[in-house]
Amino acid sequence: MVFISRPVAGAPSLTLDNTSLALDYERISATRHMAAGTALVEDLAIGPGERVLDVGCGTGLLAEHIAHIVGASGHVLGVDPLPLRIGLATSRARDNLSFELGDAYDLGRIADRSFDAVVLNAVLHWLPDKTGPLLAFWRVLKPNGRLGISTQLKGDVPQLVATARAVLAEPPFDRHPRPREGITFRVDAEELRALLQTTGFQANRLEVRETQTRHASPQDALRYMEASSFGNMVGHLPPELRDPARARMRERFAALAGPEGIVSTNRRVVAIAERR
Numbered sequence: 244m245v246f247i248s249r250p251v252a253g254a255p256s257l258t259l260d261n262t263s264l265a266l267d268y269e270r271i272s273a274t275r276h277m278a279a280g281t282a283l284v285e286d287l288a289i290g291p292g293e294r295v296l297d298v299g300c301g302t303g304l305l306a307e308h309i310a311h312i313v314g315a316s317g318h319v320l321g322v323d324p325l326p327l328r329i330g331l332a333t334s335r336a337r338d339n340l341s342f343e344l345g346d347a348y349d350l351g352r353i354a355d356r357s358f359d360a361v362v363l364n365a366v367l368h369w370l371p372d373k374t375g376p377l378l379a380f381w382r383v384l385k386p387n388g389r390l391g392i393s394t395q396l397k398g399d400v401p402q403l404v405a406t407a408r409a410v411l412a413e414p415p416f417d418r419h420p421r422p423r424e425g426i427t428f429r430v431d432a433e434e435l436r437a438l439l440q441t442t443g444f445q446a447n448r449l450e451v452r453e454t455q456t457r458h459a460s461p462q463d464a465l466r467y468m469e470a471s472s473f474g475n476m477v478g479h480l481p482p483e484l485r486d487p488a489r490a491r492m493r494e495r496f497a498a499l500a501g502p503e504g505i506v507s508t509n510r511r512v513v514a515i516a517e518r519r
C-alpha cells in the first residue's frame with residue numbers, strides 16, 4: 244500500500260526538510276521526543292498482539308519501541324509525509340513493523356476499524372485542521388480503540404522559542420514575516436477536549452505535563468528546533484539570510500546557558516481517549 248501526500252491549505256511546508264535535518268532528528272528524538280512518546284505509549288496501555296497506527300512517526304524510533312511491546316502477534320504501521328524521515332524509518336521495518344509515506348489528511352486507504360490504538364506524539368500541533376484527521380482516526384480504530392495524543396500546549400512559549408522569535412522580528416529578518424503555516428497550530432486542554440468530544444471520542448485522561456529539555460550547546464538547541472520543525476523555523480527567509488539568522492540565534496541562546504547547558508521547560512497537552 245502506498246500513500247500519496249496531499250498538500251492541505253494552511254499546512255506547514257513539507258519541502259524544507261533535508262538529509263541533515265532528518266539525521267539530526269533521528270539523533271535528537273532518541274533522547275528528547277522519545278521520553279514523551281514512551282510515556283504516552285505507557286498511558287495507552289498498549290499490549291501484546293495489538294495493532295497500532297503511529298501517525299507522523301518521523302524516523303520511526305517510537306514505532307520501533309511500540310513494535311517491541313506488541314510483539315510478533317501484533318503490528319505497528321508508521322506513516323509520515325516527509326520522504327526522508329520515512330526513508331530512515333524504513334531501515335527499522337521488520338515483520339511486525341512497517342512504514343509508509345502518509346499524511347493525517349489522507350488516511351483513506353486504511354481500512355475501517357483496523358487498529359486498536361492510534362498514536363500522535365508531537366504531531367497534532369502541525370495540523371491546521373484537526374477535525375478531519377480526528378474523524379479519520381475514529382474510523383480506523385476498532386470500537387473502544389484508544390487514541391493517544393501528546394502535543395505542544397497553546398500559549399506555552401519556552402524561552403528558546405521566544406528568543407528565536409525575537410531574532411526573527413529584528414532587521415533584516417523582519418522584512419520576511421514567517422507565513423502562518425510556518426508556526427504551529429496549538430490547542431489547550433479544553434479545546435482538545437471539545438475536539439475529541441465532537442469527533443466521537445471520550446477523553447479518559449487529559450492533562451498538561453511539563454518537560455525539561457537540556458541542550459549541550461547553542462548549536463545543539465538550534466538543530467533541535469530546526470529538525471523538529473522540519474526546516475520551518477528559518478525556511479521562510481531568503482537563503483542568504485538563513486545563516487545570519489542562525490548565527491544571531493546561537494549568540495542569544497548562549498546567553499541562556501547555565502552550568503547544565505541550556506535547559507528549556509516545555510508544556511504539552513496529553514490526551515488518552517477512547518472511540519465511543
Ligand SMILES: C[S@@+](CC[C@H](N)C(=O)[O-])C[C@H]1O[C@@H](n2cnc3c(N)ncnc32)[C@H](O)[C@@H]1O
Nearest residue numbers: 272276299300301325346347364365366369471
Ligand atoms: C516533531 S516530529 C515527531 C515525530 C515522531 N512522532 C516522534 O515522536 O519523534 C513531527 C512529525 O509530524 C509530521 N507531520 C507533519 N504534518 C503531518 C501530517 N499532515 N500528517 C502526518 N504527520 C505530519 C512531520 O513530518 C514530523 O515527522
